[in-house]
Amino acid sequence: xxxxxxxxxxxxxxxxxxxxxxxxxxxxxxxxxxxxxxxxxxxxxxxxxxxxxxxxxxxxxxxxxxxxxxxxxxxxxxxxxxxxxxxxxxxxxxxxxxxxxxxxxxxxxxxxxxxxxxxxxxxxxxxxxxxxxxxxxxxxxxxxxxxxxxxxxxxxxxxxxxxxxxxxxxxxxxxxxxxxxxxxxxxxxxxxxxxxxxxxxxxxxxxxxxxxxxxxxxxxxxxxxxxxxxxxxxxxxxxxxxxxxxxxxxxxxxxxxxxxxxxxxxxxxxxxxxxxxxxxxxxxxxxxxxxxxxxxxxxxxxxxxxxxxxxxxxxxxxxxxxxxxxxxxxxxxxxxxxxxxxxxxxxxxxxxxxxxxxxxxxxxxxxxxxxxxxxxxxxxxxxxxxxxxxxxxxxxxxxxxxxxxxxxxxxxxxxxxxxxxxxxxxxxxxxxxxxxxxxxxxxxxxxxxxxxxxxxxxxxxxxxxxxxxxxx
Amino acid sequence: xxxxxxxxxxxxxxxxxxxxxxxxxxxxxxxxxxxxxxxxxxxxxxxxxxxxxxxxxxxxxxxxxxxxxxxxxxxxxxxxxxxxxxxxxxxxxxxxxxxxxxxxxxxxxxxxxxxxxxxxxxxxxxxxxxxxxxxxxxxx
Numbered sequence: 001x002x003x004x005x006x007x008x009x010x011x012x013x014x015x016x017x018x019x020x021x022x023x024x025x026x027x028x029x030x031x032x033x034x035x036x037x038x039x040x041x042x043x044x045x046x047x048x049x050x051x052x053x054x055x056x057x058x059x060x061x062x063x064x065x066x067x068x069x070x071x072x073x074x075x076x077x078x079x080x081x082x083x084x085x086x087x088x089x090x091x092x093x094x095x096x097x098x099x100x101x102x103x104x105x106x107x108x109x110x111x112x113x114x115x116x117x118x119x120x121x122x123x124x125x126x127x128x129x130x131x132x133x134x135x136x137x138x139x140x141x142x143x144x145x146x147x148x149x150x151x152x153x154x155x156x157x158x159x160x161x162x163x164x165x166x167x168x169x170x171x172x173x174x175x176x177x178x179x180x181x182x183x184x185x186x187x188x189x190x191x192x193x194x195x196x197x198x199x200x201x202x203x204x205x206x207x208x209x210x211x212x213x214x215x216x217x218x219x220x221x222x223x224x225x226x227x228x229x230x231x232x233x234x235x236x237x238x239x240x241x242x243x244x245x246x247x248x249x250x251x252x253x254x255x256x257x258x259x260x261x262x263x264x265x266x267x268x269x270x271x272x273x274x275x276x277x278x279x280x281x282x283x284x285x286x287x288x289x290x291x292x293x294x295x296x297x298x299x300x301x302x303x304x305x306x307x308x309x310x311x312x313x314x315x316x317x318x319x320x321x322x323x324x325x326x327x328x329x330x331x332x333x334x335x336x337x338x339x340x341x342x343x344x345x346x347x348x349x350x351x352x353x354x355x356x357x358x359x360x361x362x363x364x365x366x367x368x369x370x371x372x373x374x375x376x377x378x379x380x381x382x383x384x385x386x387x388x389x390x391x392x393x394x395x396x397x398x399x400x401x402x403x404x405x406x407x408x409x410x411x412x413x414x415x416x417x418x419x420x421x422x423x424x425x426x427x428x429x430x431x432x433x434x435x436x437x438x439x440x441x442x443x444x445x446x447x448x449x450x451x452x453x454x455x456x457x458x459x460x461x462x463x464x465x466x467x468x469x470x471x472x
Numbered sequence: 473x474x475x476x477x478x479x480x481x482x483x484x485x486x487x488x489x490x491x492x493x494x495x496x497x498x499x500x501x502x503x504x505x506x507x508x509x510x511x512x513x514x515x516x517x518x519x520x521x522x523x524x525x526x527x528x529x530x531x532x533x534x535x536x537x538x539x540x541x542x543x544x545x546x547x548x549x550x551x552x553x554x555x556x557x558x559x560x561x562x563x564x565x566x567x568x569x570x571x572x573x574x575x576x577x578x579x580x581x582x583x584x585x586x587x588x589x590x591x592x593x594x595x596x597x598x599x600x601x602x603x604x605x606x607x608x609x610x611x612x
Contacts, residue, residue, distance in 0.1 A: 037484075065485065067593025067609060092589045092611045129513065129582045131553050189550050199586040200612045238550045241589040241611065245543065248592060265592035402484035403585065403612070432583040 052083025062398030068266030096235030134195025178282025190239030195297030
């Protein structure tokens with residue numbers, strides 16, 4: 001594999017073999033994955049072989065080894081030229097994403113009440129291996145309403161306020177959801193998980209705004225220095241995973257019929273305009289609506305904890321997915337084209353003035369929410385004019401160390417002690433689970449954000465630091 | 473020389489969990505992979521089983537059969553709150569029969585991230601000169 005440094009923040013993976021386009025990795029030299037331990041650059045090259053791919057197989061600065069697609073990968077295929085959709089390009093956790101809420105409270109005012117708020121959150125946020133959800137679904141019919149209506153249905157049922165929908169991608173409901181494409185097994189997995197965090201790298205954090213870089217955008221988003229916030233990182237839980245598993249197998253069986261072969265089974269795909277392609281997008285949209293309701297309900301649980309123990313409300317800043325495929329119109333080679341844009345561990349970042357932005361955000365661009373690691377920082381970024389990679393940016397810090405290695409090097413008890421020494425309250429599920437998510441297992445999120453800004457993918461709006469962590 | 477030993481281990485994958493297993497037979501190899509997955513969640517030495525669940529599973533290849541058995545473990549954990557303390561795998565004319573000796577997962581203390589799906593990336597289950605060997609990457 002030949003890699004050329006084009007600028008300090010842009011590396012090119014030259015075309016070879018079956019690659020239809022080059023790979024473009026937006027990263028600094030420091031963040032560029034080490035091929036000896038991480039195969040993500042090979043995965044960038046593999047994605048470049050997908051039928052109908054246009055421009056390049058892109059990777060964001062937080063790129064790391066996934067399966068099929070790299071995590072941090074962006075690829076767009078031309079819908080009108082037999083371009084494909086690949087469930088692996090979205091990932092198992094369909095519409096995994098981040099929701100940020102802001103309290104009308106400064107960190108000093110929260111300090112004496114933080115323990116009570118954290119205890120309430122620790123008690124009311126279902127997480128980890130045990131079953132439980134904020135909004136149990138009694139039957140498949142009720143779940144169908146969630147899959148069709150997304151956050152709009154949750155708000156209609158009294159779980160939230162109308163303004164929540166304005167500040168959620170797609171107004172809280174992804175169109176063209178087809179719950180009929182969701183298997184009974186996926187439904188069964190989803191029934192008891194509406195409003196649950198899960199495990200792995202998912203979390204709910206109480207944070208404070210540490211630094212504001214763009215005062216105007218921060219004001220529009222509803223953020224100010226020292227303000228208390230709540231960040232929720234989770235997705236579509238078992239339902240989304242089952243949809244991905246089911247659809248990868250459907251596509252694998254269909255590929256021969258379409259004359260498609262791929263270098264990795266997890267890249268199984270079918271033309272967007274095929275029966276299988278449309279079925280996947282309908283199921284994916286339904287799982288996306290599930291994920292939005294999931295984050296909506298966890299946001300409601302946080303609102304109750306803050307109302308009871310801190311005496312304040314929480315306003316939604318934004319809710320954005322970082323695992324999704326969307327049909328969008330972009331200009332490529334001077335021509336407007338209908339593209340299926342896969343973002344696997346990457347966040348859409350519409351620029352100021354984009355017609356899909358809600359009116360109040362139109363002047364400043366779309367907020368993108370970048371969760372950091374425990375004990376470091378998270379960022380609020382914004383889309384920029386002339387954004388690259390179909391207006392995409394990073395999605396997090398990006399792992400550099402396997403879970404296996406993290407557990408070998410870090411003791412969960414010591415990590416919790418260290419975090420609490422720094423004033424960060426922790427409500428976890430297991431010591432090993434905590435150790436797996438140690439900050440040292442990740443790239444430095446500040447480096448990732450520097451590279452994203454340097455590469456012209458986004459601009460900084462605010463930096464948030466953790467006050468308390470509820471770990472999945 | 474054919475192997476007589478059987479076992480499993482987890483290996484590094486940046487974001488998730490990769491389990492490798494080996495055994496003289498395909499069925500024992502798959503059973504060991506299940507044990508590797510379960511140990512990653514709740515450690516070794518689970519309490520005695522309280523119930524048994526049996527499933528007949530199909531797949532076009534041995535690798536797909538391995539994926540089907542682990543998929544079943546994920547599904548039973550999420551929907552019934554059960555984890556296999558021990559797993560026996562038998563060959564059937566159309567695939568594999570998995571006999572899971574189950575414990576209530578709510579009674580166990582997790583020690584690692586919970587498995588959510590089986591990736592097809594580098595999924596292998598094959599017979600070599602020494603016996604059977606498999607590798608599977610699990611999304612957690």
